[in-house]
Amino acid sequence: MSVLPMKRISVIGMRKDRKAILELIQRSQAVEIDMAPVEKNDGSVYSKIDVSASAQLFTKNADAAAKALEVLNTAAPEKTSLLSSFEGRKEISLEEYAENVKKRESIMRDVQDILRLEKELIEAKTEIPRLETQIEALGPWLTLDVPLSYKGTKKTAVFIGTFPDEVNEEALTARIKENASDISGVDVNVISSSAEISSVMIVCMKQDANAVDNALRHMNFSRPPVSDAVPSKQKEQYELEIRLCNEKITALNDELAVYAQKREEIKFIHDYYVMRADKYQVISDLEQSKRTFVLSGYIPEAAAGDLEQKISSEYDACVEITDPDESEDVPVLLKNNGFAAPVEGVVESYSMPGKGELDPTMPVAIFYYFMFGMMLSDFAYGALMTIATALILKKFKNMEPGLKRSMKMFCYCGIGTMFSGILFGSYFGDAPTVIAKEFFGVDFVIKPLYVDPITNSMKVLVFSFAIGIIHLFAGLLINMYQAIRQKRVADAIYDSLFWIFLVGGLILFGLTTDMVVNMFPGALTRLPDPVGKVGALLAIVGAVGILLTGGRESKNPVKRLMKGAYALYGVTSYLSDILSYSRLLALGLATSVISTVFNSMGQMVSEGLFHSNIFGALIGIILFLVIFLIGHALNMAINALGAYVHANRLQFVEFFGKFYSGGGRKFEPFAVKTKYFKFKED
Numbered sequence: 001m002s003v004l005p006m007k008r009i010s011v012i013g014m015r016k017d018r019k020a021i022l023e024l025i026q027r028s029q030a031v032e033i034d035m036a037p038v039e040k041n042d043g044s045v046y047s048k049i050d051v052s053a054s055a056q057l058f059t060k061n062a063d064a065a066a067k068a069l070e071v072l073n074t075a076a077p078e079k080t081s082l083l084s085s086f087e088g089r090k091e092i093s094l095e096e097y098a099e100n101v102k103k104r105e106s107i108m109r110d111v112q113d114i115l116r117l118e119k120e121l122i123e124a125k126t127e128i129p130r131l132e133t134q135i136e137a138l139g140p141w142l143t144l145d146v147p148l149s150y151k152g153t154k155k156t157a158v159f160i161g162t163f164p165d166e167v168n169e170e171a172l173t174a175r176i177k178e179n180a181s182d183i184s185g186v187d188v189n190v191i192s193s194s195a196e197i198s199s200v201m202i203v204c205m206k207q208d209a210n211a212v213d214n215a216l217r218h219m220n221f222s223r224p225p226v227s228d229a230v231p232s233k234q235k236e237q238y239e240l241e242i243r244l245c246n247e248k249i250t251a252l253n254d255e256l257a258v259y260a261q262k263r264e265e266i267k268f269i270h271d272y273y274v275m276r277a278d279k280y281q282v283i284s285d286l287e288q289s290k291r292t293f294v295l296s297g298y299i300p301e302a303a304a305g306d307l308e309q310k311i312s313s314e315y316d317a318c319v320e321i322t323d324p325d326e327s328e329d330v331p332v333l334l335k336n337n338g339f340a341a342p343v344e345g346v347v348e349s350y351s352m353p354g355k356g357e358l359d360p361t362m363p364v365a366i367f368y369y370f371m372f373g374m375m376l377s378d379f380a381y382g383a384l385m386t387i388a389t390a391l392i393l394k395k396f397k398n399m400e401p402g403l404k405r406s407m408k409m410f411c412y413c414g415i416g417t418m419f420s421g422i423l424f425g426s427y428f429g430d431a432p433t434v435i436a437k438e439f440f441g442v443d444f445v446i447k448p449l450y451v452d453p454i455t456n457s458m459k460v461l462v463f464s465f466a467i468g469i470i471h472l473f474a475g476l477l478i479n480m481y482q483a484i485r486q487k488r489v490a491d492a493i494y495d496s497l498f499w500i501f502l503v504g505g506l507i508l509f510g511l512t513t514d515m516v517v518n519m520f521p522g523a524l525t526r527l528p529d530p531v532g533k534v535g536a537l538l539a540i541v542g543a544v545g546i547l548l549t550g551g552r553e554s555k556n557p558v559k560r561l562m563k564g565a566y567a568l569y570g571v572t573s574y575l576s577d578i579l580s581y582s583r584l585l586a587l588g589l590a591t592s593v594i595s596t597v598f599n600s601m602g603q604m605v606s607e608g609l610f611h612s613n614i615f616g617a618l619i620g621i622i623l624f625l626v627i628f629l630i631g632h633a634l635n636m637a638i639n640a641l642g643a644y645v646h647a648n649r650l651q652f653v654e655f656f657g658k659f660y661s662g663g664g665r666k667f668e669p670f671a672v673k674t675k676y677f678k679f680k681e682d
């Protein structure tokens with residue numbers, strides 16, 4: 001468990017080597033670029049170069065490639081397995097990288113062709129709803145044998161339009177004559193009519209056109225969009241256009257599918273331009289002269305020598321490795337062994353260690369795996385989790401580091417769950433007992449190594465509290481060690497040792513009283529009175545110490561004593577912290593009870609059928625298996641999620657609250673942040 005020591009690396013090189021040196025640093029993933037201020041005088045030749053235009057172009061190209069891949073995945077979906085997410089990025093050599101870079105212009109032409117085809121595809125797909133809307137609008141007019149734009153003959157005028165209600169020819173003719181009484185006559189033809197709209201054609205003499213037009217305006221008459229074709233013919237034209245659009249869509253999809261063979265090249269060009277955009281972002285931060293450039297940043301001490309040797313031997317560059325200044329905000333990188341490293345993500349999700357703090361990953365790992373196991377607490381669930389994650393880790397060697405770390409964490413959590421399952425006698429709940437009794441007529445019970453939480457939950461509750469007390473005291477001991485390590489011996493005594501005396505003494509004293517022992521019948525044994533006296537003495541020493549030192553930052557003795565009393569009141573928080581560990585029992589008990597319920601359900605459904613005849617026995621077994629598999633799958637999924645959430649909570653609130661402040665900044669190296677490919681050095 002350690003925080004890797006960091007060094008500051010400074011590189012002064014020739015501008016002609018800038019690209020190669022930056023790519024070497026990017027591939028090494030060992031340097032966080034953080035430019036130290038360059039001392040300048042009035043005649044300084046160093047300045048920063050604006051490369052934002054180039055960076056924007058690279059980002060635009062990367063976005064175009066990403067969009068082209070989306071289009072290809074729609075037109076010709078990539079065949080992937082359920083486990084493809086574990087495969088990781090594809091490795092390519094530097095020679096393959098160089099060969100693909102040479103083809104970047106032709107690949108980008110393919111990208112633009114794909115985007116052009118997609119644009120045409122969208123236009124064709126958009127056109128179809130528009131045409132269908134036009135056909136729907138023509139529906140009421142399909143029996144009309146003249147175009148909607150028809151205005152009449154030499155001697156007649158024709159009005160084609162709609163009314164917003166249901167009409168009939170006689171009533172409409174009467175209404176028109178009421179509003180235009182001096183017309184010689186009018187002929188009304190209702191093409192279609194409903195409660196919402198009526199479509200009509202009205203014919204009158206040419207000389208009466210104005211009068212009829214004025215009358216219709218007062219009757220909410222609306223004219224439809226004009227068309228020079230007969231509605232039935234216009235509909236046929238629209239249907240033809242829809243067929244042509246569908247044919248075009250098919251042709252465009254076929255054409256896009258051909259580009260599926262270019263998918264890997266487009267993935268490469270996406271990653272290539274992402275890398276270039278990242279590199280140009282760094283270039284914009286560099287101090288540069290006409291022929292040289294200056295680069296500075298942080299590098300782990302373990303990687304400094306190797307990178308210094310590579311740069312110095314291959315390029316005309318000067319590399320300097322120095323210790324960071326005390327005032328610098330040095331990034332934090334954790335380094336742990338294979339057992340603890342998987343829970344680094346848990347620590348990082350809270351906060352990286354602050355300056356002078358220890359890396360808490362190892363103690364977190366020890367408690368995390370065990371507590372997760374207690375909350376899931378079933379040997380079979382743990383075995384399934386362990387076997388599944390172990391097989392995935394073995395099969396997918398190229399898995400991404402973050403995902404691999406999570407798989408290892410759950411593999412160890414599975415081992416912790418198996419241990420708890422043996423401890424509490426849970427194997428798919430009481431499945432061995434139920435199966436043996438129901439299908440074989442045998443009484444068979446696997447006895448727990450410690451206790452059955454269903455029949456003796458009080459004993460498990462006490463066990464959970466004991467784990468919690470150990471967890472809290474471990475946090476206080478780490479806090480004490482950190483203070484001593486930083487030569488703050490007084491703080492170690494005041495802020496840790498006194499609390500250990502107070503809380504530990506109260507616990508020892510309580511275990512010698514009938515009141516506390518009787519609260520947990522059958523789970524606790526009363527300790528001898530001398531132990532209680534020792535506990536009381538320790539508690540008094542701790543309480544007095546906290547009272548006198550809890551407000552030591554205040555010079556006023558009264559204020560110091562009041563602050564000490566307030567600090568002493570914090571002992572109540574330890575009680576709530578210890579009670580929080582009852583969740584170890586609660587979640588473990590929930591897993592066991594739900595498992596038992598599903599086993600009982602399967603037994604009740606299959607009972608009677610199994611002993612009736614061969615066919616009944618087969619049906620009984622099938623029903624039992626269905627309920628068993630579905631029930632336990634749901635139980636395992638839900639309670640594994642609960643165990644994960646609450647295991648994190650116990651670390652973040654109860655454990656870290658005793659010694660860990662965090663506030664460190666995670667090491668973010670200038671790296672190859674690609675999505676599809678990663679590069680292997682020769």
